[in-house]
Amino acid sequence: MKNRAFLLLVLPGAAWFIIFAYLPMFGTIIAFKDFRIHPGGFFESVFKSEWVGFKNFEFLFSTDDAYIITRNTILYNVGLIFLGLILAVTLAIIMNELLNKRLAKFYQTAMFMPYFLSWVIISYFVFSFLNVEKGVFNQILVLFGEDPVSWYSETKFWPYFLIFLGLWKNAGYGSVVYLAAIAGIDRSYYEAAMIDGATKWNQIKYITLPMLKPLMIILTVLALGGIFRSDFGLFYQVPRDSGALYPVTNVIDTFVYRGLTIMGDTGMSTATGLYQSVVGLILVLLANYAVRKIEKDYAVF
């Protein structure tokens, strides 16, 4: 009786997961097929398309693209995860120490703002700085007698821009979590340390950071699970899909999107997506396994 009530509650959501998450998982067999759309619908298309084995993967890995998108995805994510962790923890510790709590609240509100905006809006912000004729950066360069730069076709600046923007947008979000964790640390630790003559720096090093460690590890393991996924908007909208920038902005997600919408190469795009999901899964399991080896309690599952 009780189970039937619960089953009724869980049913709509379960149906959604099956259609929108599990059916696409089944659909990944397209990666091993030469996908052709048949008039009979999705299932017929999948079943009637010819098996091609690993041809789609061979095609993908025979191009330079596979290397470039894998490199970009991993390097950007590693940068964003670790610099983001350092930034969030630093901001949280500093904000916790500020004497004027009202001011700290104000900073927090301001830092949270970019998190609430879409990448489309942020791409307009970026444009107001990087536009060739009217942008702020070029106005400053011209003021100092330098030549204006065509920012949207100069690859060398973009790794910095993208990392900065990724950190900038999520700094408020990240620091809040750690700030809440710091607030939860028992004050008596600090009082005892103070009596023993610990300086502020010592307190941070020997109390705050060790107490934050489990949370830092959990969030990092979860983030590492997404190391093969990128924030599509950051890499597609912000550089305005500029072809000249592809060498430094193309990541797996944008590659799959372009493969699907522009080239219409269903098989290879699916193969790329599957490569992304499988390696992502392996990485998160490995990271979790490593954490479990080092300190059992810190493992996510």
Place this chain on the structure above:
Amino acid sequence: MNNLSESMERTLIHSPGKKSRDINAISPLWNFIFNVGICLFALSCIFPFIFIIIISFTDEKSLAINGFSILPKVLSLDAYRFLMRSGEQMAQSLGVTLLVTVIGTVLTLYLVSTYAYAISRKNFDQRGFFSFLAFFTMLFSGGLVPSYIVVTQVLHLRDTLWALILPSILNAFYIIVMRTFFTTTVPDAIIESAKIDGATEFGIYTRIVLPISLPGIATIGLFSTLGFWNDWFNALLYIDNPNLIPLQTLLIRIQNNMDFIVQNSSKVVSYDIAATLPTETVRMAMVVLATLPIALAYPFFQKYFIQGLTIGSVKE
């Protein structure tokens, strides 16, 4: 909960008396240095938005000569006048965004709360299976292309409002946050006593659990509202019909092509008007209008987001 009493205790200890400085506080010098650093970063977070507002009020000609400037030589309302006159596409897109946000959020709340509640109850025999069904989707996914094919070929949602709503109404992260909320804030004793009084499981859910869980519902509601308001990816994939384009996607289309708003709006816009049209400032004015609701509401959002984040990050 612990945090709350902790911080209350702290304020109680430190508030009485005059301005006695906490002896463990940082020195005024470090306080000043930290303040300057964080203040600069915080300013960098709001400055771009203020800058865009200023640009939207700049005269187009002066902008063409001087470039984007924080202190424009000539101010003008032309951009907003233009939008008032020929902003039908803008109004249409705003309507689409509002509709999608409202329907999407209501459906999200329904799906998330029912699912999370069921798997939060220890006496639900299949809770392990359904928890796994949801959480596995965080570890592995079919990827973009199969999802795209399911939406277009199986469900035939291309160029419908549902294509903007259905793919994003549920995700495992919301369920985790909500389940954690249910397990931490709904005491088993209440449920037990309701059962003794003869309440059905469904009655317990609607009349007892949901009312006490309003803060959690609000958190998910805000996550979801923000998600739908800011969404452009679904539209990029599934929508061609200009009547169904949401606001963010309209901004993408006019990013490079102002014609979009001209063609799809007032028919009276003639060629010469099109030639002298305040394009750059209109773009920025549209960004301002699309952002304003969020910018005005977000200090309220923030409170709930912080709650939600704090709950979501707690490990059971």
